[in-house]
Each structure stands twice: as structure tokens, then as C-alpha cells.
Amino acid sequence: MSFFEKGFIGPIGDDLPSLIPIVTGLVIFFSVFVLTLNTYNEKNDYLEKQIDMTSVARDLKGDSLLLNWSQFNDRCTGLKIKRYPYSFIAAIYGTDVDLTKAIQDFKDASIQGPSGTREDGSGFGFIKQEVEGLDQQSFYCSYLKIGGRDFSSNMREYSVRFYPIAVQQPIMVATSNATYQYLIVPAVMAMVVWE
Amino acid sequence: MKSVFKERSAQAALVDSLFFIAIISALGTGLFYFAINYGLNSEKMLNSFYSSDFATDALKVLTYVNITRDGRIITPSMVVDPADEFDYLFAMIKEDYAENSQDAVKITPQTQKNIASTLYSVLKPFDSSFDYIFFITKEGGIQGEQKFLIMIFALHKQSIPGDKSKESISREYYSCVPTFSNVIEKYIFPNAGALDSAIGRISLCESSGICSSFLLGINIWVSKKAKVFSDITNEVDTEFNCTRIEGVTDASLAS
Numbered sequence: 197m198s199f200f201e202k203g204f205i206g207p208i209g210d211d212l213p214s215l216i217p218i219v220t221g222l223v224i225f226f227s228v229f230v231l232t233l234n235t236y237n238e239k240n241d242y243l244e245k246q247i248d249m250t251s252v253a254r255d256l257k258g259d260s261l262l263l264n265w266s267q268f269n270d271r272c273t274g275l276k277i278k279r280y281p282y283s284f285i286a287a288i289y290g291t292d293v294d295l296t297k298a299i300q301d302f303k304d305a306s307i308q309g310p311s312g313t314r315e316d317g318s319g320f321g322f323i324k325q326e327v328e329g330l331d332q333q334s335f336y337c338s339y340l341k342i343g344g345r346d347f348s349s350n351m352r353e354y355s356v357r358f359y360p361i362a363v364q365q366p367i368m369v370a371t372s373n374a375t376y377q378y379l380i381v382p383a384v385m386a387m388v389v390w391e
Numbered sequence: 392m393k394s395v396f397k398e399r400s401a402q403a404a405l406v407d408s409l410f411f412i413a414i415i416s417a418l419g420t421g422l423f424y425f426a427i428n429y430g431l432n433s434e435k436m437l438n439s440f441y442s443s444d445f446a447t448d449a450l451k452v453l454t455y456v457n458i459t460r461d462g463r464i465i466t467p468s469m470v471v472d473p474a475d476e477f478d479y480l481f482a483m484i485k486e487d488y489a490e491n492s493q494d495a496v497k498i499t500p501q502t503q504k505n506i507a508s509t510l511y512s513v514l515k516p517f518d519s520s521f522d523y524i525f526f527i528t529k530e531g532g533i534q535g536e537q538k539f540l541i542m543i544f545a546l547h548k549q550s551i552p553g554d555k556s557k558e559s560i561s562r563e564y565y566s567c568v569p570t571f572s573n574v575i576e577k578y579i580f581p582n583a584g585a586l587d588s589a590i591g592r593i594s595l596c597e598s599s600g601i602c603s604s605f606l607l608g609i610n611i612w613v614s615k616k617a618k619v620f621s622d623i624t625n626e627v628d629t630e631f632n633c634t635r636i637e638g639v640t641d642a643s644l645a646s
Contacts, residue, residue, distance in 0.1 A: 211404055213404075213405050214404035214405045214407065214408035215408070216408075217405075217408040217409055217411065217412040218408045218411055218412070220412060221408075221411050221412040221414075221415035221416075222415070224412075224415055224416070224419050225415045225418060225419055228418075228419040228422045228423055228426075229422060231422075231423070231426060232422045232423070232425060232426040235426040235427075235429065236426065236429055239429055239430035239434075240430070242430070242434075243430055243433050243434065243437065246434070246437045246441075247437065250437065250440055250441060250444070253444070254444070257448065259451065260447075260448045260451040260452055260455070261451070261455050290466045290467040290468060291464065291466060291512035291513070291515050292466040292467075292468065292469075295515065295516050323467045324467075357441060358445075358516035358517075359444065359445060359448050360445065360448040360449045360451075360452045360513040360514070361448065361452065362451070362452045362455035362456055363467070365467045367465060367467070367469055367470075367471055368469075368470045368471070369470070369471055369472075369473055370470050370471065370472055370473065371473055377471065377477070379457040379465050379477055380455050380456050380457045380479075381456065381457070381464075381465045381466060381467055382452050382456050382464065382509060382512045382513050383467070384515060384516055386516075
């Protein structure tokens with residue numbers, strides 16, 4: 197074998213025209229592969245989040261009727277021991293409240309707690325009930341996964357859902373001595389899930 | 392002959408590499424197609440779980456809630472008057488049926504209004520984007536023939552059709568007495584698009600003590616402009632036989 201034969205450039209140089217498509221092909225393949233892998237993981241995360249959300253919401257609202265705050269709190273406590281891979285906040289609003297503020301409320305409540313206030317000084321609008329020995333308690337349930345960050349500092353990707361629910365609530369009767377009538381009122385459970 | 396092969400070896404390698412890139416392109420296209428389509432069905436299924444949960448919850452809430460006899464929705468922050476009378480919305484439906492089971496209009500206009508206002512508050516998170524049909528129907532007869540006890544049709548409509556300068560879209564509420572049983576399947580299902588339905592079974596009794604089984608249902612869909620819906624709610628239509636519920640608008644229900 198002689199290196200001085202006609203047309204010979206070198207071991208790589210001789211194959212250069214064929215190397216270009218091979219390298220281009222490999223670059224294309226790995227780019228698409230990485231893109232697919234990322235999309236696959238992202239979509240799996242999203243679907244898992246949705247499944248968890250559906251499951252948590254079903255556990256929290258039960259048969260779409262809450263008789264009192266203690267029942268809601270028991271369900272909330274029961275959920276916290278399940279160790280979900282996502283963090284969530286669920287709260288119940290009356291139907292006379294502007295639900296477009298729910299996300300901002302959740303953001304602020306994750307810092308101040310459910311009894312905090314909005315920028316204008318008004319409360320968050322969650323339904324509250326007087327509980328013996330605990331004062332007024334909001335229908336608010338939050339869960340932070342192990343090592344998770346609170347909602348206010350991690351609002352990049354989240355999912356929101358609303359569910360109709362009925363809540364038995366003491367309604368004040370306008371009499372000289374404040375009395376209450378226990379009535380079942382329509383309400384909306386708002387829920388947000390994030391990583 | 393030997394030198395001819397030597398001269399053509401580079402050309403063969405080039406063809407091989409072109410084959411390689413063709414295979415890679417096919418694989419890449421396949422992967423890309425997978426990435427685009429992966430999870431779409433699961434997502435669609437999860438969304439349908441959510442919307443069917445939403446419709447079922449709405450129906451359940453309707454059967455639980457208390458309401459004032461004059462149709463005011465009770466909110467948690469409300470202070471009620473000692474003279475106000477409260478009842479379960481469902482008790483009002485039962486009462487109406489017991490009293491009027493032999494009449495043409497079995498559910499009174501006041502109870503129809505109460506149902507509409509309860510549904511308005513229950514569907515509030517999406518109030519401006521949904522249309523719905525709520526119905527109570529008696530099941531039985533030949534081949535599942537249905538007799539509607541009540542049908543409330545809430546539909547977004549253009550106030551002045553054709554006149555673009557004055558048109559505004561608002562939801563209107565209709566009470567319908569369909570003349571044949573499969574009106575929903577015939578007109579709503581094919582035209583509403585993705586539809587979320589919930590159905591429950593209830594028992595209503597006449598004053599004579601005869602009780603019958605009824606189906607209580609709701610079909611919710613994202614509001615869309617379809618000529619057939621305008622025609623249905625046109626009072627000339629004899630199949631749906633709809634009349635507008637007077638005094639019930641989104642504005643009146645919101646106040």
C-alpha cells in the first residue's frame with residue numbers, strides 16, 4: 197500500500213465528505229433525543245400533578261358536602277400523612293367572592309397564613325367558622341412536600357382547579373341578641389398544586 | 392479493474408453516510424412525533440375526569456343547598472332577616488311536584504328561578520364561558536321514553552343579531568317543555584362539542600302518595616355560537632317548546 201497513489205488525501209481527509217453527513221446525522225439525532233426526553237419528563241410531571249390534584253381534591257371534598265371546619269381539618273390532616281410528591285393549597289370560597297384573586301390569595305397566604313390580609317387590607321375571602329377554643333378558622337389546607345418551597349417563592353409552574361362544594365355554615369340572623377342559623381350554602385373549593 | 396474500485400471507495404462511503412442520515416432523519420421524525428403526541432390522550436382523559444367531577448359536584452351541591460323561599464342565594468357573609476324563610480332547594484322541587492303533578496307546569500316559575508340562581512352561583516368559576524341544560528325527566532315507557540318535568544336551558548345569545556354596532560352577548564335562561572323524548576340527544580349532543588354530563592336518580596311523590604323515579608341531570612359545554620341553539624330557544628320551535636324565564640339574567644342573579 198502506498199500513500200502516494202492518486203487521490204489519496206489522508207485516512208480522515210479521504211473520508212471527509214462522508215464524515216460531514218454522519219456527524220450532522222448524529223447531532224440531529226441526539227438533539228431530537230434530548231428534546232423528546234425533556235418533553236417526556238415534563239409531560240409525565242404534568243400528568244402526575246394532575247392525577248395528584250384530582251386525588252387530593254376528591255379526598256378533601258368527599259361527597260361535596262362539608263358539615264363543619266373540623267371535618268375539613270380532619271380530611272386535610274389525613275392527606276398530609278400521604279407524602280405527596282407535590283405541594284398544594286386548597287381553600288374554600290363563598291360564591292360572592294371574586295375568584296380571580298385566588299392565586300394572589302394563595303401566594304400571600306403561603307407567607308402570612310390563612311388569616312392574613314390582601315394589599316388593600318381586606319381578608320382573603322376564605323370561608324371561616326368559629327371553632328371552640330380556636331377562634332375563627334379558615335377552610336384552608338396546605339401541604340408542602342419534603343424539601344419543597346412555598347407557593348410564593350415557586351410560582352413558575354402550577355395547576356389550578358375549582359370545584360363546587362356545599363358547606364354548612366352558621367349564618368347570622370339580624371336580631372338584638374346575635375343568633376345563628378345553620379344553613380347549607382353553595383361554595384367553591386379552589387386548589388393549586390406546584391412542585 | 393483494481394484501480395477503478397479504489398477510485399470509487401470514497402463515493403461508496405458518501406452514499407453510506409447519506410443512507411445513515413436518511414435513517415437518522417426517519418428516527419428523529421419518529422421521536423419528534425412521539426414527543427408532540429405523548430400524553431395527549433392521558434391529558435384529555437384527566438381533563439374529562441375533572442370536568443365530569445365538576446358537573447357531578449354541581450349537581451350534588453344543587454341537591455344539598457338551602458335557599459330563601461324567594462330565591463336568594465345564601466352566602467357565608469350574609470346576615471339574614473328573622474322573617475326570611477329557608478328551605479332546601481330540593482324540598483321546593485318535591486313540594487312543587489306533589490302539588491302540581493297533574494298540571495301542565497309541574498315546577499313553578501319561582502322554583503325554576505331558584506334552580507337557575509343556584510346553578511349560577513355553583514358554576515361561578517366559569518360563569519361567562521359555559522352554557523348548560525338542566526333537566527329532571529321521568530324515565531320509563533316504551534324504549535326508554537322520557538317525559539321532562541323541567542328543563543332549564545341557559546344559553547349565551549347575541550342581543551341584537553346582525554347589528555354589529557349594538558350587539559352584546561349575554562346568557563339567557565329558558566324553561567322548556569319538549570314534546571318528544573330524545574331532544575337532547577338529537578339537538579344538543581351533535582352541536583355542543585365536548586359535553587360534560589352528570590346524572591343522578593331521585594324519587595318524587597304526588598300528593599296522592601304515588602312515588603316515581605326521576606333522572607336529574609346536567610349537561611355543560613363551552614359556549615359556542617350555533618344556529619341550532621338559537622332556533623331551539625326561538626319560541627316558535629315546537630320540539631323544545633322553550634319560553635324565556637322572565638327577570639332571570641346573569642346581572643339579576645349576580646346581584
